[in-house]
Amino acid sequence: MPDILDVPTGRRPTAQPETHTGRFLIISVVAALGGFLFGFDTSVINGTVGALQTQFAASSWVLGLAVSSALIGSAIGAFSAGHIADRYGRTRTMIIASGLFIISALGSGLAFSLWDLSIWRLVGGLGVGAASVVAPAYIAEIAPAHLRGRLASLQQLAIVVGIFMALLGDFAIARAAGSASNPGWFGITAWRWMFFSGLPPAILYGLGALFIPESPRYLVAKGREQEALKVLRDIEGDTAPSKVVEIRRSVRSDHTPHLADLKGGRFGLLPIVWIGIVLAMLQQFVGINVIFYYSSVLWQAVGFSEHDSLLITVITSVTNILTTLVAIAFVDKIGRKPLLIIGSLGMALTLGLMAYLFGTAPVDPSGKPVLQGAAGTTALIAANLYVVFFGFSWGPVVWVLLGEMFPNRIRALALSIAAMAQWMANFLVSATFPSLQAIGLGWAYGLYAAAAVFSLFFAVRFIKETKGRELESM
CATH class of the missing domain: 1.20.1250.20 (MFS general substrate transporter like domains)
Incomplete structure (x- = not known):
């Protein structure tokens, strides 16, 4: 079939x-x-x-x-x-x-x-x-x-x-x-x-x-419509010529996009660009890279050895791979927005639980929290469930949305601004975690939980479903 x-x-x-x-x-x-x-x-x-x-x-x-x-x-x-x-x-x-x-x-x-x-x-x-x-x-x-x-x-x-x-x-x-x-x-x-x-x-x-092959949207933007038509025949079949016309209407072939094309609205940039920037930054502000960059702090606090902590980190990365496969299976069936909402709910709950456990844990003479018994096991489960919720939602879906949510004529440029914001957020979260850790892991995970709660509001309020829509309708 x-x-x-x-x-x-x-x-x-x-x-x-x-x-x-x-x-x-x-x-x-x-x-x-x-x-x-x-x-x-x-x-x-x-x-x-x-x-x-x-x-x-x-x-x-x-x-x-x-x-x-x-x-x-x-x-x-x-x-x-x-x-x-x-x-x-x-x-x-x-x-x-x-x-x-x-x-x-x-x-x-x-x-x-x-x-x-x-x-x-x-x-x-x-x-x-x-x-x-x-x-x-x-x-x-x-x-x-x-x-x-x-x-x-x-x-x-x-x-x-x-x-x-x-x-x-x-x-x-x-x-x-x-x-x-x-x-x-x-x-x-x-x-x-x-x-x-x-x-x-x-x-x-x-x-x-x-x-x-080169992107047909880029080829049309550069006036190379015959090349674009050849690529599009593999995608659109007999409707490829009409698709070229649609793309031509959505791009300006005589104009290479510049930063000025992103300006507009009350806050200096087009609203869709701001949505992309915040979406990209929230992917990092929920603290995912802390789990991967500093996970030994968590696992050693639970009582694992340094060697076992490294092994758990590898297992966590495998978990991340498996949950990304879940996203691939359902992103075109369930949609982008529902996956983001489910992920935000799960991350908020698991990060909130970790914040509570570390915030109320007793500390050793060096000031590190010590989780024993049921508290340690609960933190271990919560951290891995957090990776699961991130892995099928905000991990892959953000990149899907950033690739498709912008209009044709500004897609690559707007995506570059959002990606730059994502890397800056990555650096900020990674650089500030040691200082937050000194204050207390409960505060650190509490901030990431707050970001997860905000991501839920943001997804509900500002993200529009793009499942099944043609790029020319964005």
């Missing part, structure tokens, strides 16, 4: 050959490799931190700069990627991002000090930021409306798989060498191999981008 492109445009649905779903899946997987590198590049440094501090006799703040420089680069890369994608195309932007990942992996693996490592990490961050913009925009623009949510969710799946593979790779390399500080294959120190391990997926990403 062929797939049917069933969209609310008033025209008769067009049958799609069965082979097209597989074709779109392959194209989307190539684009989502940027998401894999996004997760991999930001996480691979975790296994190298101890070895870097020992080899370079680094102070805490210099080491912190090396770790966080990727986040700074990501914000810059995200801000720049929209203009580059609108000027040179989505696939060329992927190739540029691939080059940045390759340079970063090589430079980081060959680093002779933490100062030049920080530069190479910043270069990788530029690639991460670019990938975080171009992948959701491209997938939204190339996918049929009835598959768009599932295919766009591949971005988040690729991110969490990238995180898992980086952690697993670091563990395997360190175990093979005996330590991240020990010599590995060919006498090269193990931590250098951890950075080099990013080379194969970075090269594959660039090669893949050479063989996938």
Whole structure:
């Protein structure tokens, strides 16, 4: 039975050959490799931190700069990627991002000090930021409306798989060498191999981008309508010519979008741009990266050893992968808004419970909370349920919405602003958690719970359902 492109445009649905779903899946997987590198590049440094501090006799703040420089680069890369994608195309932007990942992996693996490592990490961050913009925009623009949510969710799946593979790779390399500080294959120190391990997926990403079609929305915007028509025949079938006309009406082919195109409304930017910015920032303000960056604090407080805490972190990343698969299965059936609402409710309850448990827990002589018995088990369950609720809702659905919610003529540029805000929020949450921890974990998780409550209000009040809608109707 062929797939049917069933969209609310008033025209008769067009049958799609069965082979097209597989074709779109392959194209989307190539684009989502940027998401894999996004997760991999930001996480691979975790296994190298101890070895870097020992080899370079680094102070805490210099080491912190090396770790966080990727986040700074990501914000810059995200801000720049929209203009580059609108000027040179989505696939060329992927190739540029691939080059940045390759340079970063090589430079980081060959680093002779933490100062030049920080530069190479910043270069990788530029690639991460670019990938975080171009992948959701491209997938939204190339996918049929009835598959768009599932295919766009591949971005988040690729991110969490990238995180898992980086952690697993670091563990395997360190175990093979005996330590991240020990010599590995060919006498090269193990931590250098951890950075080099990013080379194969970075090269594959660039090669893949050479063989996938350009976005038809970009092609129409550049006046290359015959090329767009060829791509759209695989998506729209016989209605491709009328789709070209629709796209032409929604873009201005003689004008490359600039920041001035985003201005409007009472608060300086178009309302839809503000909604995208707040949506992206809330994804971070609910504290998800605290669970992944600082999870050992939680698990050791519950009573687990450092080794077991690392194992639990890996298990948590697997949980995140599995729940993202749930989102892929239901985002085009249930819709984007219901998933966000359910996720917000679950996150608010679980984070609120964690805030209560840590806020009322007794402390040891060093001031750390101690959870014993039922309280420790409850916190462990609550933290994993929190990851579950985030994993099928705000994790993947935010990227789906950011890729499709903006009008054609400003999509890439508006998405770049929202993605930059997301990276700034990521940096802010990650940088402030140690200070909040000093005040008390109860306060920290209480703030994230408050953000989850606000995310519920925001989703109900400001998010419009986009399931099954054509991009030209946004």
